[in-house]
Amino acid sequence: MSDLTPDSGRPGVIHDLGYRHFDGVREGTPAIARNLFVTGLRHAYGLGRSGKSKVMPFLLLAMSLLPATIVVGVVVLTGLGELPVSYADYTNQTQLLVSLFAASQAPVLFSRDLRHRSIVLYLARPLAAPVFALVRWLSLTLAILLFTAIPTVVLFAGAMLSGLDKSDQTTSVLKAIALQVLLAMMVAGVSGLISSVSLRRGFAVVGSVMALIVLTGIVTVMQNIAYYEGDNESVSVGVGLLSPWSLYNGLANAWDAGVDTPVPVNGAWVPAYAIVAVLLAAACLLGLVARFRKVGSR
Amino acid sequence: MGHPPVISTAGLTKHYGTVHALTDLTVDVGEGVTGLVGANGAGKSTLIKILLGLLEPTGGHARVLGHDIEQESQEIRRLVGYMPEHDCLPPDVSASDFVVHMARMSGLGASAARERAADVLRHVGLDEERYRPMGGYSTGMKQRAKLAQALVHDPRLVFLDEPTNGLDPAARTDMLRLVQRIGSDFGIAVLVTSHLLGELEQVSDHVIVLDGGHLLRSSATGEFLQRTGSLLVEVVGTEVERDRLGEALAQRGLTCRPRGAMVAIDPPPPELAEGGAVHDLIRDVAADLGLGLMRLQPDRRHLEDVFLEGGARV
Numbered sequence: 001m002s003d004l005t006p007d008s009g010r011p012g013v014i015h016d017l018g019y020r021h022f023d024g025v026r027e028g029t030p031a032i033a034r035n036l037f038v039t040g041l042r043h044a045y046g047l048g049r050s051g052k053s054k055v056m057p058f059l060l061l062a063m064s065l066l067p068a069t070i071v072v073g074v075v076v077l078t079g080l081g082e083l084p085v086s087y088a089d090y091t092n093q094t095q096l097l098v099s100l101f102a103a104s105q106a107p108v109l110f111s112r113d114l115r116h117r118s119i120v121l122y123l124a125r126p127l128a129a130p131v132f133a134l135v136r137w138l139s140l141t142l143a144i145l146l147f148t149a150i151p152t153v154v155l156f157a158g159a160m161l162s163g164l165d166k167s168d169q170t171t172s173v174l175k176a177i178a179l180q181v182l183l184a185m186m187v188a189g190v191s192g193l194i195s196s197v198s199l200r201r202g203f204a205v206v207g208s209v210m211a212l213i214v215l216t217g218i219v220t221v222m223q224n225i226a227y228y229e230g231d232n233e234s235v236s237v238g239v240g241l242l243s244p245w246s247l248y249n250g251l252a253n254a255w256d257a258g259v260d261t262p263v264p265v266n267g268a269w270v271p272a273y274a275i276v277a278v279l280l281a282a283a284c285l286l287g288l289v290a291r292f293r294k295v296g297s298r
Numbered sequence: 299m300g301h302p303p304v305i306s307t308a309g310l311t312k313h314y315g316t317v318h319a320l321t322d323l324t325v326d327v328g329e330g331v332t333g334l335v336g337a338n339g340a341g342k343s344t345l346i347k348i349l350l351g352l353l354e355p356t357g358g359h360a361r362v363l364g365h366d367i368e369q370e371s372q373e374i375r376r377l378v379g380y381m382p383e384h385d386c387l388p389p390d391v392s393a394s395d396f397v398v399h400m401a402r403m404s405g406l407g408a409s410a411a412r413e414r415a416a417d418v419l420r421h422v423g424l425d426e427e428r429y430r431p432m433g434g435y436s437t438g439m440k441q442r443a444k445l446a447q448a449l450v451h452d453p454r455l456v457f458l459d460e461p462t463n464g465l466d467p468a469a470r471t472d473m474l475r476l477v478q479r480i481g482s483d484f485g486i487a488v489l490v491t492s493h494l495l496g497e498l499e500q501v502s503d504h505v506i507v508l509d510g511g512h513l514l515r516s517s518a519t520g521e522f523l524q525r526t527g528s529l530l531v532e533v534v535g536t537e538v539e540r541d542r543l544g545e546a547l548a549q550r551g552l553t554c555r556p557r558g559a560m561v562a563i564d565p566p567p568p569e570l571a572e573g574g575a576v577h578d579l580i581r582d583v584a585a586d587l588g589l590g591l592m593r594l595q596p597d598r599r600h601l602e603d604v605f606l607e608g609g610a611r612v
Binding site for chain 2: 018019020021022024025026027028029031032035036039049050112113116117118120121122123124125126127128296297
């Protein structure tokens with residue numbers, strides 16, 4: 001078997017080229033941030049991760065899409081004069097699914113790197129801790145926005161197919177999307193901050209569920225009690241400042257986007273709701289920046 | 299050497315409240331492999347984190363590859379690689395995917411990242427297992443994956459924090475050989491920390507010794523191990539013979555002290571040091587006493603001596 005002995009002159013032999021330096025182009029910080037953003041967005045939906053991790057986000061998305069497709073079917077077939085549910089209210093009605101999506105996917109973006117300490121490897125690279133936190137938050141915000149906007153777009157497509165008034169529908173769909181952006185910023189902030197502090201996935205999910213679902217339930221109950229039992233309506237509106245969902249509903253109500261609240265939000269309450277919503281998102285983002293900055297220095 | 303130093307620090311200080319992690323450190327690091335030695339808590343990891351811009355120093359300045367750590371830390375992080383001491387790998391990702399991702403986070407394009415990751419994983423010796431999730435890796439494989447992510451963007455300098463931690467002797471030797479190759483064959487400057495002096499003696503060109511946040515010594519490894527001019531002599535027999543030889547040599551004007559079974563002779567006076575006269579003298583004295591000479595060798599220093607000297611000084 002002499003022809004099997006190694007022979008340097010023979011073609012097809014793999015040579016060890018030794019270490020080769022990289023002299024190609026290196027991307028700047030904006031490109032790296034964009035890359036991290038896209039990766040984070042994909043990971044939020046389980047893309048580029050194990051098959052198992054795609055189940056939860058897509059199951060929830062399918063569940064929140066199902067009613068929309070049924071509504072579209074009914075409207076197109078029966079030729080109703082308007083959608084049975086407004087765009088903004090549809091998001092409100094599916095709030096449990098949206099909150100569950102945020103609670104289950106925020107740990108993917110905010111707990112993993114901290115729990116496994118791979119955050120140190122990121123922070124030893126060009127992106128600084130505040131930029132890293134901001135980009136992660138943007139990924140989750142867009143992931144949540146897509147989650148709420150996709151059914152909205154399906155509803156809008158159905159409305160267009162059944163020949164409803166185009167300008168009316170466009171106005172209210174744009175209002176709904178704008179409100180959803182604000183909602184996504186708040187929900188991403190709250191669930192992200194909770195996940196970055198409680199590193200065990202289970203605790204993070206439970207924490208976010210408490211903050212987004214249980215708290216909203218309590219706020220809604222208190223709003224109703226204050227409205228039916230008390231005589232002071234402003235208590236009912238005031239309590240609405242306490243949760244992202246009641247802020248969303250209150251603003252949608254004030255903006256005439258088709259969401260009913262126990263007591264209409266108007267007057268000075270409108271800027272109060274808007275300011276609190278923006279402050280909540282900003283405070284969560286600052287919290288995230290502080291958290292990552294602290295972890296990076298350890 | 300004419301090259302600017304890879305790292306230079308001036309009066310670098312880091313205090314955590316009352317804990318002084320680093321005190322007034324002024325040191326230069328050049329190309330090749332530089333060992334950073336010190337016991338746990340001597341300030342090695344703190345120094346690396348300050349140089350990476352992850353920690354702010356309490357005082358002093360430092361430059362890495364010509365960039366100031368406070369103004370241009372982002373530029374520094376573009377050019378250096380870092381292998382942390384602790385575990386830092388997500389268990390549910392394969393080494394291959396992870397190293398590609400880390401390359402992209404350092405600014406390499408998609409195809410360049412894949413190519414470099416495959417190259418570097420081959421160099422560190424991760425073969426088929428690179429496609430398996432890292433959660434199932436042995437410590438040795440994890441250390442290799444950690445090293446791969448530090449090298450994937452072809453840095454000009456790598457910080458390796460305790461790369462041999464937790465490795466068995468064979469894997470330790472492999473890792474040290476790899477560290478040496480990074481410095482020589484790859485042409486990447488290396489700052490490698492360890493609390494084991496013997497390891498760094500083998501691989502580094504230069505050694506910096508830290509003790510309790512203070513610089514104990516910084517010099518070429520050769521200087522640490524240079525001959526001290528002292529001699530070690532051993533004769534056949536027990537301590538009685540050893541002492542007889544020592545006393546006889548002392549009478550001839552040499553400063554002797556017992557060390558184990560041997561007699562350690564301090565550097566001889568100049569007239570005896572010339573042309574090996576001291577060797578003849580020792581031979582003659584042993585012959586006169588009827589002692590069998592077993593060993594006559596120059597005494598080399600060990601890195602440990604630096605600590606002993608440092609300890610004596612404090």
